[in-house]
Amino acid sequence: MKKKKIEGQILKKIKSGEIQMKPRWKFVVKMWEERALWLVLILAVVLSISGIAYFADKYSPRELVEYGSIGFQVFYEDFPYYWLFGAIIFWIMSVKMWSRLGNNYRKTTTKVFLFGGLLLVVIIALILFLG
Amino acid sequence: MISDEDVVELIQKGDREKFGEIIKRYQGKLFGYIKNLINQNNMEVEDVVEDSLVSAYENLNGFDTSKKFSSWIYRIAHNKAVDYFKKKKIKKESLEDRDEILETGKEKLIEELEIEKERKMAVNKAVKNLELKYREVVLLYYFEEKNYEEISDILHISIGNVGVLLYRAKEKLKILLNNKR
Numbered sequence: 432m433k434k435k436k437i438e439g440q441i442l443k444k445i446k447s448g449e450i451q452m453k454p455r456w457k458f459v460v461k462m463w464e465e466r467a468l469w470l471v472l473i474l475a476v477v478l479s480i481s482g483i484a485y486f487a488d489k490y491s492p493r494e495l496v497e498y499g500s501i502g503f504q505v506f507y508e509d510f511p512y513y514w515l516f517g518a519i520i521f522w523i524m525s526v527k528m529w530s531r532l533g534n535n536y537r538k539t540t541t542k543v544f545l546f547g548g549l550l551l552v553v554i555i556a557l558i559l560f561l562g
Numbered sequence: 563m564i565s566d567e568d569v570v571e572l573i574q575k576g577d578r579e580k581f582g583e584i585i586k587r588y589q590g591k592l593f594g595y596i597k598n599l600i601n602q603n604n605m606e607v608e609d610v611v612e613d614s615l616v617s618a619y620e621n622l623n624g625f626d627t628s629k630k631f632s633s634w635i636y637r638i639a640h641n642k643a644v645d646y647f648k649k650k651k652i653k654k655e656s657l658e659d660r661d662e663i664l665e666t667g668k669e670k671l672i673e674e675l676e677i678e679k680e681r682k683m684a685v686n687k688a689v690k691n692l693e694l695k696y697r698e699v700v701l702l703y704y705f706e707e708k709n710y711e712e713i714s715d716i717l718h719i720s721i722g723n724v725g726v727l728l729y730r731a732k733e734k735l736k737i738l739l740n741n742k743r
Binding site: 437438440441442444445446450451452453454455457458 | 573574578579581582585586589608611612615616619620621622623624
């Protein structure tokens, strides 16, 4: 291996300013951005799940099933889609963030979305039918 | 000798040329690690090493000098190796056979696998045929002599997981070696 060559090349680039150290404040901002984003995501997911839980508490899907097509119509019309939409958006954001952390190559996008999607469906189903 | 962390602190304070010291200390180590990990020719490996060192310099202000520098720089090198895999679309599970690598650090592994020393070449081949997730822990533990905590820092996995992966890697190596008998 040409040890001198790499060392010389990099030092030359450092001296000429071709490669520069990123300023410290960028790392501080990034750290706080990440913390803030996590906080917002947790709040959003909690709010979304609370919305669905509230709906499930008010209109039990098990009872609606007994009323046949009218029951389902009421269910579809009253379902809090905005809560669900919000949850999905924030879920996608959190999955994207999670995929940026750790060993990315271990979590392929398909695996991440399959796992996350399955988890979301299970949570919603549990809230709707058991809540 | 001045520690890596102290050298980094000097660079962070403005003595940029001290980065040459970091290059001297890590160029060879990173070369060996990346070579064993990606198993490509020297030119390709040198490019990944250079990328890793440049990235380390660019992000040096993000390094916390109260932590271990070697884990941090190995982490960068590891990420660059993974980027290389993605860029070149190399299948991570198995790699082509090159016998010139893995020449150091095998003794402990051979001892733990309880095989004859004459079968060193077989160990080379078996390690290279491990899936990436097992190969990387074997390389870091036996060849780079990192402890569980350092491997945990480098790979961003729990210490318990390091132990599990190492155990499984050894089991897989035993199977691979027994199949070759």
